[in-house]
Amino acid sequence: MVTLRLQPDDHRKVSEAIAKAEAASDGEILTIVSADSDSYHDVALHWAVAAMIGVLALAAWQAARLASAWEALFGWGEQASAGEVLFAAMVLAVVGFLLTLLLLKSRAVRLALTPGATKGRRVRRRAIALFRAAAERRTVGRTAVLIYLSLGEHRAEIVADEAVAKVTTPECWGDAMAELIGQIKAGQPGDGLAMAVEEVGEVLARHFPKTSEDVNEIPDKLIEL
Template sequence: MVSLRLTPEDHQRVSTAIAAAEAGSDGEILTIVSGESDAYHDVALHWAVAAMILVLAFAAWQTAFLASLWDRLFGDWGEHATPGQLLFFVMILAVAKFLAVLLILKWRPLRLALTPGATKTRRVRRRAIALFRAAAERRTVGRTGVLIYLSLAEHRAEIVADEAVAKVTTPECWGDAMAELVAEIRAARPGEGLVLAVEEVGEVLARHFPKTGGDSNEIPDKLIEL
């Protein structure tokens, strides 16, 4: 997976694009970029539990093999493993596998690679909504704020709109903006993607909330990087 990063030039270009987009609309555009939307520690735990269950399943399937292994490792004077000893052996193997997988998945790139795509999408969406509520929801007089959120580690983006905008738009309205952003993310050009997304969102806002004389700039025209 390609590592994404934003340069100072990207910040300036996005800020300029926001100012230009808002010049034709009463809407307000907020852009936030996060390194990642979640640590996914629970995913590592799930894989570790799955590995432990596999050990137990293998033990149930190959009991004779494990008994033979015990005898080779710990057998003395031809004595065979008792049921209690064999159960203890299986428990040790299962716990060892659990801890080994958990330790290996402390490496963030592998943990992220083993996280299902649907899980990443849900976490990015949840993070976008949380940030929108904290930074933009109901912070404009006309409830016309729109957040463009990009999560770099997951290579995913979300657009979240305030009350007035949501009433007159559908998720499909942001299709072009998302398509432009996703295409540039895949090409490892997140800054360019954000600029194009801002322009597309600006066009949607201009159609539904054209510029009026009384509008003021209620949200700073800058890219926020967390």
């Protein structure tokens, strides 16, 4: 998986795109980029437990070979007892558990071995939490929209405030997400965010056209966590 990074010029591109989009709408657009949305340490633990169970299952399946190996190593020709075989299986299971945990100390390996559905849920959960902290009910008309990009998972989410959610559906953000995901795959997250801001701005302009009472309630900048 390609490691995505924002370049210094990406902040300027996104800020300019936000200012341009908001010039035609009473809506407010917030962009947040995070290195990842979760540590996924629980996923590492799940894999380690699975490895331990797998070793125990293999030991049960190949009990005779395990007994022979035990005899060769420690039995001096004597037949291994059931207790000795069980002990050997438990030792191997613990070793498998610890080696798997050691392997998964690498963030890149954890991300690679995390199921896509799990990544999707964690990214969505993080996006909603950030939206609630930074944008929800922060505008008079409840017209804020968050575009959230999680670089490690190569995933993005769009979360809208109350007034926007009432007049839109998730499909309304399809073009914005398509632009963003396409540029993520091309290794250009900054360009993707700027394009997504433009598409979100068009949706906001249709439903919340610019009025004389509008003020800029959320700074026009890219927030990088």
